[in-house]
Amino acid sequence: MAEKNREDYIIAVDGINKAFPNGVHALQDFSIRVRRREVLVIIGPSGSGKSTFLRCLNGLEEIDSGSIVVDGIPLDYKKQNRLEIRKEVGMVFQSFNLFPHLTVLDNINMAQILVRKKSKKEATETSMNLLRKVGIPEKARTFPNHLSGGQQQRVAIARALAMMPKVMLFDEATSALDPEMIGEVLEVMKTLAGEGMTMVVVTHEMGFAREVSDWMVFMENGSIVEEGTAEKLFTNPEKERTREFLSQIL
Amino acid sequence: MIDVVLFLCVLAGATWLVTDGTTKLGYNWQWYRVPRYIFTSENGRFTAGPLLEGLKVTLEITAASFFFAFTIGLITALCRLSSSVLARMVSRGYLELVRNTPLLVQLFFIYFVLSPIFDMSRFFSAVLALSLFEGAYASEIFRAGIVSIPKGQWEASYSLGLSGWDSYRWIVLPQAVRRVLPPLTSQAVSLVKDSALVSTIAVYDLTMRGQEIIAETYLAFELWFTIAAIYLTITVALSSAVAVIEKRMKVAA
Numbered sequence: 001m002a003e004k005n006r007e008d009y010i011i012a013v014d015g016i017n018k019a020f021p022n023g024v025h026a027l028q029d030f031s032i033r034v035r036r037r038e039v040l041v042i043i044g045p046s047g048s049g050k051s052t053f054l055r056c057l058n059g060l061e062e063i064d065s066g067s068i069v070v071d072g073i074p075l076d077y078k079k080q081n082r083l084e085i086r087k088e089v090g091m092v093f094q095s096f097n098l099f100p101h102l103t104v105l106d107n108i109n110m111a112q113i114l115v116r117k118k119s120k121k122e123a124t125e126t127s128m129n130l131l132r133k134v135g136i137p138e139k140a141r142t143f144p145n146h147l148s149g150g151q152q153q154r155v156a157i158a159r160a161l162a163m164m165p166k167v168m169l170f171d172e173a174t175s176a177l178d179p180e181m182i183g184e185v186l187e188v189m190k191t192l193a194g195e196g197m198t199m200v201v202v203t204h205e206m207g208f209a210r211e212v213s214d215w216m217v218f219m220e221n222g223s224i225v226e227e228g229t230a231e232k233l234f235t236n237p238e239k240e241r242t243r244e245f246l247s248q249i250l
Numbered sequence: 251m252i253d254v255v256l257f258l259c260v261l262a263g264a265t266w267l268v269t270d271g272t273t274k275l276g277y278n279w280q281w282y283r284v285p286r287y288i289f290t291s292e293n294g295r296f297t298a299g300p301l302l303e304g305l306k307v308t309l310e311i312t313a314a315s316f317f318f319a320f321t322i323g324l325i326t327a328l329c330r331l332s333s334s335v336l337a338r339m340v341s342r343g344y345l346e347l348v349r350n351t352p353l354l355v356q357l358f359f360i361y362f363v364l365s366p367i368f369d370m371s372r373f374f375s376a377v378l379a380l381s382l383f384e385g386a387y388a389s390e391i392f393r394a395g396i397v398s399i400p401k402g403q404w405e406a407s408y409s410l411g412l413s414g415w416d417s418y419r420w421i422v423l424p425q426a427v428r429r430v431l432p433p434l435t436s437q438a439v440s441l442v443k444d445s446a447l448v449s450t451i452a453v454y455d456l457t458m459r460g461q462e463i464i465a466e467t468y469l470a471f472e473l474w475f476t477i478a479a480i481y482l483t484i485t486v487a488l489s490s491a492v493a494v495i496e497k498r499m500k501v502a503a
Contacts, residue, residue: 060405087411097406101424110420111410163410
């Protein structure tokens with residue numbers, strides 16, 4: 001990455017390592033920086049450590065060594081720091097993970113009330129605005145299992161946004177969707193990127209990557225093979241492995 | 251059609267068995283003497299008989315034990331799943347101790363050993379023994395329910411910034427309790443039935459009252475049938491009530 005003012009970085013990851021008990025070394029001396037308002041797209045074959053990296057960023061996985069700093073807060077052994085970071089970092093999962101026992105509205109209200117200490121009225125107002133933004137305000141009183149996959153994922157995005165996060169993580173957000181529903185979710189993600197949300201996106205949607213990303217990283221075996229702008233990676237990759245992967249996937 | 255024929259055959263067989271059995275037994279049935287032990291009414295004034303008095307005690311003990319057993323069960327389950335080694339050890343020890351000794355022995359131990367030391371009433375001893383016993387089983391049910399909730403629910407909850415406790419309280423437990431309602435009901439039914447054991451420490455519950463009347467009247471068959479029918483009524487009512495709740499919850503989710 002080109003030299004930039006360090007103050008700009010909202011995420012600073014330095015030399016992190018993560019090995020799973022089964023011996024898989026998911027991340028090896030992995031370092032990366034993300035600037036505010038930047039959309040970072042991570043691509044790579046399955047098992048390359050992309051998802052593990054995202055999950056380390058908000059402390060869902062614990063790193064073995066190295067350091068992660070998000071918005072000036074170090075993600076360390078302190079519980080309080082981890083909670084602080086999770087408040088500022090929203091996450092969207094491949095499998096939606098909506099709360100099935102709560103209505104769509106309560107799904108989105110929950111964290112606002114419990115974590116942001118908002119009143120139910122305030123929370124509902126925010127939630128309804130977000131539901132309008134993702135295009136399904138009429139589903140507020142519905143339970144998640146009555147929604148299509150695309151609608152569920154849009155609710156999940158609204159739920160994460162309700163915390164007013166500074167960073168959004170997308171972990172293969174469209175991989176579990178039927179083809180005709182991928183578009184509606186990508187549309188919401190594009191809007192977010194257009195509004196200047198800082199995003200780290202793991203995806204196989206190369207069209208989206210090309211259109212929206214400010215910076216792209218190609219990962220394999222827990223480390224970065226190549227990084228650069230989408231333009232460079234797609235048209236003129238330096239590494240043979242990058243070329244090979246992209247030719248398989250495109 | 252074949253089911254109907256089979257059912258009639260079974261019914262006929264059962265009837266024959268009962269009539270043949272009772273004739274051969276040569277027992278002098280005196281059902282007319284039973285009602286007065288359930289209740290009497292003079293000049294329109296209703297007075298509960300000893301059996302109803304006993305039922306009241308049984309229900310009191312069961313209700314109190316319900317509450318404590320499920321509380322103990324939930325706390326034990328949370329301890330067993332906690333990251334604290336001490337909590338896991340204590341809860342595991344309690345569970346194994348209670349599950350691997352007979353309820354009757356526990357009841358006698360609490361009544362004859364602990365109650366004089368701590369000056370506990372018979373009623374309280376009974377409730378304590380039943381709560382500890384059923385609580386151990388309830389804790390395994392709760393634990394199974396909690397671990398059956400997909401990891402993604404925890405992750406979604408954590409990623410929104412909820413604390414471990416809030417995640418339990420608002421996300422995981424509400425789902426877990428719904429899932430374990432059927433086995434929890436079986437446990438509640440067991441509790442009602444196991445409460446009969448408290449008659450051994452002279453708590454005047456339904457069973458104890460029955461024994462007392464039988465000792466006076468020798469109406470052994472009639473009274474045991476009656477007592478069984480009363481227990482059956484309670485447990486069936488309980489099961490149906492939970493079935494209704496379960497259905498409602500299914501609609502809501």
